[in-house]
Amino acid sequence: MIADTKPAPSGRPAVATPPPLPSPADPEGRRWVAPHVAELPFSGIRKFFDIVATRKDVISLGVGEPDFNTPWNVREAAMYSLERGATHYTSNRGDPALCAAIAQYVKTHFGGDYDPQREVLVTVGVSEALDLAMRAVVRPGDEVLYHEPCFVSYAPTIRMAGGIPVCVETGVADSFRLTRAMLEAAVTPRTRALLLNFPCNPTGAVLSAADVADIADFCVAHDLLLISDEIYAELTYAAPHVSFASVPALRDRLVLLHGMSKAWAMTGFRIGYACAPAAVVENMMKLHQYSIMCAPTTGQRAAAEALARGDSAVAEMVAEYDRRRHFLIASFREMGLPCHTPAGAFYAFPGITGTGLSSQEFAMRLLDEHGVAAIPGDAFGPSGAGFIRCAYATSMPHLREAMSRLADFVAKLRK
Amino acid sequence: MDQVLDILRHNARTSIEDIAKMTGMPAEEVAGRIEDYERQGVIRGYRAIVNDDRLGGSGERVTAIIEVRVQPEREGGFDRIARRIGGFPEVVNMYLMSGKYDLLLFVEGDSLRKVAGFVSRHLASLDGVLSTGTHFMLKTYKEDGVLMEEDATDERLQVSP
Numbered sequence: 001m002i003a004d005t006k007p008a009p010s011g012r013p014a015v016a017t018p019p020p021l022p023s024p025a026d027p028e029g030r031r032w033v034a035p036h037v038a039e040l041p042f043s044g045i046r047k048f049f050d051i052v053a054t055r056k057d058v059i060s061l062g063v064g065e066p067d068f069n070t071p072w073n074v075r076e077a078a079m080y081s082l083e084r085g086a087t088h089y090t091s092n093r094g095d096p097a098l099c100a101a102i103a104q105y106v107k108t109h110f111g112g113d114y115d116p117q118r119e120v121l122v123t124v125g126v127s128e129a130l131d132l133a134m135r136a137v138v139r140p141g142d143e144v145l146y147h148e149p150c151f152v153s154y155a156p157t158i159r160m161a162g163g164i165p166v167c168v169e170t171g172v173a174d175s176f177r178l179t180r181a182m183l184e185a186a187v188t189p190r191t192r193a194l195l196l197n198f199p200c201n202p203t204g205a206v207l208s209a210a211d212v213a214d215i216a217d218f219c220v221a222h223d224l225l226l227i228s229d230e231i232y233a234e235l236t237y238a239a240p241h242v243s244f245a246s247v248p249a250l251r252d253r254l255v256l257l258h259g260m261s262k263a264w265a266m267t268g269f270r271i272g273y274a275c276a277p278a279a280v281v282e283n284m285m286k287l288h289q290y291s292i293m294c295a296p297t298t299g300q301r302a303a304a305e306a307l308a309r310g311d312s313a314v315a316e317m318v319a320e321y322d323r324r325r326h327f328l329i330a331s332f333r334e335m336g337l338p339c340h341t342p343a344g345a346f347y348a349f350p351g352i353t354g355t356g357l358s359s360q361e362f363a364m365r366l367l368d369e370h371g372v373a374a375i376p377g378d379a380f381g382p383s384g385a386g387f388i389r390c391a392y393a394t395s396m397p398h399l400r401e402a403m404s405r406l407a408d409f410v411a412k413l414r415k
Numbered sequence: 416m417d418q419v420l421d422i423l424r425h426n427a428r429t430s431i432e433d434i435a436k437m438t439g440m441p442a443e444e445v446a447g448r449i450e451d452y453e454r455q456g457v458i459r460g461y462r463a464i465v466n467d468d469r470l471g472g473s474g475e476r477v478t479a480i481i482e483v484r485v486q487p488e489r490e491g492g493f494d495r496i497a498r499r500i501g502g503f504p505e506v507v508n509m510y511l512m513s514g515k516y517d518l519l520l521f522v523e524g525d526s527l528r529k530v531a532g533f534v535s536r537h538l539a540s541l542d543g544v545l546s547t548g549t550h551f552m553l554k555t556y557k558e559d560g561v562l563m564e565e566d567a568t569d570e571r572l573q574v575s576p
Contacts, residue, residue, distance in 0.1 A: 049573065049575070053574075063572065064575045065571060065575055067569065152576045201576075323437035323438065326438060326439045330439070373573060373574060375574065396433070396437075
């Protein structure tokens with residue numbers, strides 16, 4: 001840069017290109033950001049987070065992770081691995097012992113048969129696995145179907161992989177389930193894949209065995225790849241989770257995404273995984289190898305312990321979530337907020353249109369006037385407008401206080 | 416286990432209304448069950464878990480763990496002597512053990528002197544008691560599943576997707 005502006009030995013400027021903008025005009029370096037990234041919107045949650053972070057004495061129903069700490073045996077295993085000096089890289093795919101444990105778990109709990117050496121990849125949370133899957137399979141201009149309201153990263157991840165996100169809206173009338181008819185209306189010859197998340201964040205919706213069979217048929221009929229994010233699989237309350245991994249017809253067209261974060265309360269360990277046909281895993285692994293190398297070793301050791309001896313801790317947490325879920329639903333009913341009964345994950349998604357406020361107004365006033373943080377539903381896509389997401393991954397005393405404040409707010413709005 | 420009992424085991428102060436909401440049962444049914452448990456003696460009481468160290472001087476208590484060897488009786492084995500020892504209010508927990516001694520007692524008192532006095536005056540002198548070994552508790556790290564030195568903290572971000 002400096003050389004460019006220096007007079008050449010002849011005394012004339014050396015180059016004809018315009019000089020770079022002087023830095024005071026662009027102190028934040030915006031000119032370096034690629035336009036397609038600059039155009040990507042921030043998550044609606046981040047905006048809300050920035051506001052909540054400035055408030056004191058807030059009870060937050062806005063946290064999308066367990067309030068439980070990681071079970072002690074799992075934390076202890078992580079400490080032990082550090083003591084033993086397990087502080088090095090693992091295989092790119094993941095520690096072979098963990099891959100084997102994952103294959104075993106998916107077999108016994110989900111009914112899917114995967115070769116731990118060729119069809120399992122350990123990732124940095126499901127978020128990385130999703131990103132890898134998209135980048136490995138989406139060609140420029142391919143359409144990827146996904147449902148809204150949904151987790152905030154889906155559309156951006158599809159877009160960053162060069163695909164076109166095509167949203168299928170689910171609604172409260174169907175308990176936020178996804179039906180084949182909705183999918184048939186959205187599929188085109190350019191559709192490459194379908195991305196699903198059931199049990200669903202933010203709605204708590206689940207799919208029945210019949211729904212799963214229908215959607216599987218749909219994928220086969222249109223020759224689509226199914227990417228199924230089943231991170232909340234263990235957290236179901238009415239009926240056991242039905243995994244797409246249990247459907248033999250999907251064997252060569254399913255990318256199953258799962259991980260330790262939610263059911264084992266291990267968000268900070270950052271361990272997720274993908275189970276998929278060998279060529280898909282192989283190519284996801286290439287991307288993973290160049291960008292990440294391997295998932296954190298401590299987390300992988302902890303995950304192996306959790307899979308081996310974590311079932312009872314999971315069962316205890318699920319029982320507690322279920323009580324809170326009942327408590328929340330009963331509380332909403334008492335205060336007259338309509339809410340479909342969430343059957344999975346740890347979110348309730350009550351409707352607030354009856355109060356005359358938008359989701360954003362409702363959430364902001366609830367925060368300002370009553371010190372309760374709940375996420376406006378449209379942070380999860382436009383079809384979430386008119387709802388708020390309340391996570392019940394929060395202790396009973398906090399939930400009780402939050403429900404009492406929410407009831408006061410709703411009563412005040414009705415006056 | 417019954418949900419009502421499980422909730423009370425974790426927090427005996429959970430109100431009947433809250434238990435009703437948490438389980439989806441009518442409040443009357445919850446109240447009825449609790450009454451039944453109390454009447455049948457399944458629920459034998461409710462008490463606070465107190466960290467005496469945080470009370471400071473005033474409420475301090477001394478706890479001793481005492482290993483007791485006893486002479487079992489031809490009729491009744493250990494039960495009669497156990498009932499005899501258990502009658503003393505100073506004895507807060509008592510268990511029959513396998514191994515080198517027979518009964519394990521938790522004894523509480525206001526001072527070391529009082530507990531030592533109880534052992535020599537009432538316990539060691541009982542007919543059938545062969546020997547006692549007294550260990551005074553120095554510090555409570557965990558009681559009834561509750562860690563005494565840890566305070567609940569929430570390390571999570573206030574909002575996350």
